[in-house]
Amino acid sequence: MEQTFILLSFGPDGWGDEIAFGVLVTIGLAFATLPLGLIAGFFLSLAKQSDEKTLRMAAEVYTTIFRGLPELLTLFLVYYGLQIGIRQLLLALGIETTFEINSFLAGMIALGVVFSAFCSEVFLSAFRAIPAGQYEAGSALGLNRFQTMFNIILPQLIRIALPGLGNLWMILLKETALVSVIGLPDILRQAGIAARVSKEAFLFYGIACLLFLALALLSSIMINRIERHVERSGIRV
């Protein structure tokens, strides 16, 4: 028992500080990916309801590909593909370097791409829940398209999409664990290193699971709070 406390302490003998750093990396990656995925997903959902057939098709191809590929494979495609691609590009320009992409950046791009594909579906169904009268009212008030979108549609859209986005956030949080495979020092990787060094695999992987559980619990509390905050207008959607 005492042995366990020493192993988990924040000191030179303990792994507490390393794992705490892993928690920060996991949270940081999830928060860095979120805006990327949200913005891309928003534009994708706009493209999917466009009058232009080509635009709709381009967005559908994107969603089909990144919804169908395993996240781990997307991660490897981005990680190795970008490295090879940029190296070849630099080689074509006559520069020979050993370019290595940061695993944080690769994780951010891969998870962001996957997130945006799922997020566009959430936004799309939220768009469909907004009656056409809202757009008409916007133009009756003399607002242009951007003003209608940002002042009338978007506030309602976010409120409708919030439960779906909350689910996607939970999925994103869990998917960050995959980035440990390409060497990002997140919770799982730090726990793995600790497990290998201390030979206490069950303890450290158990701690990693509990930390993810704590993050999920914390997120669900925060999401509930945000939902209650946006519903304070009392208008049910």
Place this chain on the structure above:
Amino acid sequence: MSFAKQLIAPQRPPPPAPRPWTISRFAGLSLMAIWILVAIGVILFLTAEWDPEKVAKYAPKYFSGLGVTLTLVSISIILGAIASVPVALGRMSNNPLLSMPAFFYVYFFRGTPLIAQLFLIYYGLGEFRHALDSIGLWGFFREPWNCAILAFTLNTAAYQAEILRGALQSVPRGQHEGAKALGLSRFHTYWKVIIPQALIVALRPYGNEIILMIKGSAIVAIITVFDLFGETRRAYSRTFDFQAYIWAAIFYLIIVEGLRNLWNAMEKRLTRHLKR
């Protein structure tokens, strides 16, 4: 009095006005052009790098990996479906001694990443080697394949229990009362009235769960099970040829899209009596 003696001859309609070059049209055409270029690039890359020797060596491995993936997913989905029934019943029970453990089980397996659960079982249980040895289970937990099946079954049982619970609770109470009024026994109420209606609701979530499992099963490659992704990684580490990953992507896309379309067709067929 004058009147028109001759009707105006029928005319062709005017030519349609040229479609304006809006931003969305420009964006759509250019994005589509990018996708077509990507597709052409991938095809050119795959044909330029086509090496009969490599294909002869690795194609059978890819197919065996595909078989491993599909076997793994089918076994875990079926075992998970069986395990999900008591969990769902526990979740719906009024007795806290049954509902609390079921709740924590579901919360744990849905709240943590599948890869962490897999590591917990594969690496974590290895630590209890002597204890497992003494009850004769070490042979089971030594094999990564068994650990993968166990982790996936436990994980999908939690998700499927929630699907089942949601579906069973979506059947209106009047159906239970109606069955009771007809004097049906509890078994017949469920077997003939509730479950057929619940399964239609559960059909789509079940399909999504299978697709999620196929995608999620790629992580077994990390604990040295040679599924489709494991074979891909092995082929890449031996050849350093990026087309290994592209072929894996093509395989996965075909499976997932095929399954999705199959499921849509099945749902359309099974719900045809609900169409108005």
